[in-house]
Amino acid sequence: MQPLSAPGFLLEQNIPLAIIIVVCSSVAYAGGSTMQHLAVGRLVDQHAENRAMNLSQLWRLVRTPLWLLGLLTIVIGATAHIVALTLAPVTVVQPVGILAVPWAVLMAARIHRHTVSRPMWLAVAMTVAGIVLFTVLAASKASEHTVLDPAVIATGCAVIILIGTTLGLLGWKGPVQWRCLMWASGGSFFYGLSAGMVKATSEVMRLEDFHGRPVFWVVAPLLVLSYAVGGFMVQQGLANGPAEVTVGSMTTTDPIVAVSFGLIVLGEGVNITPLIGIGMLLGGVLSVWGVVVLSRHHPDAVRPVPATPPPDPALARSET
Numbered sequence: 001m002q003p004l005s006a007p008g009f010l011l012e013q014n015i016p017l018a019i020i021i022v023v024c025s026s027v028a029y030a031g032g033s034t035m036q037h038l039a040v041g042r043l044v045d046q047h048a049e050n051r052a053m054n055l056s057q058l059w060r061l062v063r064t065p066l067w068l069l070g071l072l073t074i075v076i077g078a079t080a081h082i083v084a085l086t087l088a089p090v091t092v093v094q095p096v097g098i099l100a101v102p103w104a105v106l107m108a109a110r111i112h113r114h115t116v117s118r119p120m121w122l123a124v125a126m127t128v129a130g131i132v133l134f135t136v137l138a139a140s141k142a143s144e145h146t147v148l149d150p151a152v153i154a155t156g157c158a159v160i161i162l163i164g165t166t167l168g169l170l171g172w173k174g175p176v177q178w179r180c181l182m183w184a185s186g187g188s189f190f191y192g193l194s195a196g197m198v199k200a201t202s203e204v205m206r207l208e209d210f211h212g213r214p215v216f217w218v219v220a221p222l223l224v225l226s227y228a229v230g231g232f233m234v235q236q237g238l239a240n241g242p243a244e245v246t247v248g249s250m251t252t253t254d255p256i257v258a259v260s261f262g263l264i265v266l267g268e269g270v271n272i273t274p275l276i277g278i279g280m281l282l283g284g285v286l287s288v289w290g291v292v293v294l295s296r297h298h299p300d301a302v303r304p305v306p307a308t309p310p311p312d313p314a315l316a317r318s319e320t
Contacts, residue, residue, distance in 0.1 A: 025081040038111070129283075145268070180295065181291065184241075256284050
């Protein structure tokens with residue numbers, strides 16, 4: 001057994017224990033997101049066409065005990081996930097984390113007393129299968145060497161920010177039935193970017209005089225910004241639709257964006273062959289489509305717009 005060493009202690013590889021921990025982590029993440037969804041639902045008008053929260057509502061939200069309990073639960077789940085990564089390869093841990101999607105579906109069905117339909121289970125299966133395929137293929141060929149080119153990193157960040165912002169605008173002003181998915185997907189792009197920034201920042205800080213290097217002043221501010229904007233968008237997603245759609249989008253889009261950033265922008269994909277790339281693309285498309293199907297078939301995902309009442313005949317005659 002490997003001894004613990006400071007400051008960065010190493011744990012003995014234990015795949016069965018890692019799987020148990022990450023399963024518990026996925027339950028915590030699903031439960032925390034569900035609690036936050038319930039807290040958000042109490043602050044927004046459920047009959048409004050646009051349920052985007054303003055700054056006043058967000059300030060009230062962060063002081064809500066139920067929301068804070070959900071945040072604590074998510075933090076516990078994220079910490080457990082990190083511990084699992086120290087005990088087993090990422091190819092084992094990451095696919096198991098997607099179990100947060102079926103947990104969220106079951107929790108919401110229990111709370112709201114609705115039936116989980118066959119199309120919803122099919123959507124969950126598609127999401128899980130797609131992200132497992134994507135993660136396994138990516139991890140099997142990813143290079144451990146990281147390239148820190150400030151121009152390439154800035155360009156990659158700009159592309160992700162543009163896509164995430166566009167999705168956020170669609171969540172704000174787009175069709176009602178797609179707003180939850182668009183908000184959550186936009187936030188997931190920013191969360192995926194933040195994961196890439198964590199990797200890039202950690203690599204930069206290994207260098208001597210890192211604070212004097214231009215690349216540090218690209219990645220460090222973007223790390224903070226992406227977390228803040230991603231969190232804002234995810235809460236808007238919870239305000240506009242089911243927690244399981246938001247969880248499904250985050251556990252799918254976030255890792256796809258983060259892994260793609262590492263492969264393309266940070267130069268970790270030098271060993272990716274065209275065949276592996278096609279397989280990753282198919283896995284990504286399958287998982288994203290699973291979330292889309294889930295959003296379409298969830299009983300609360302499509303809220304009927306109240307019909308405009310017919311004009312009063314008496315009022316019409318009086319106006320003429």
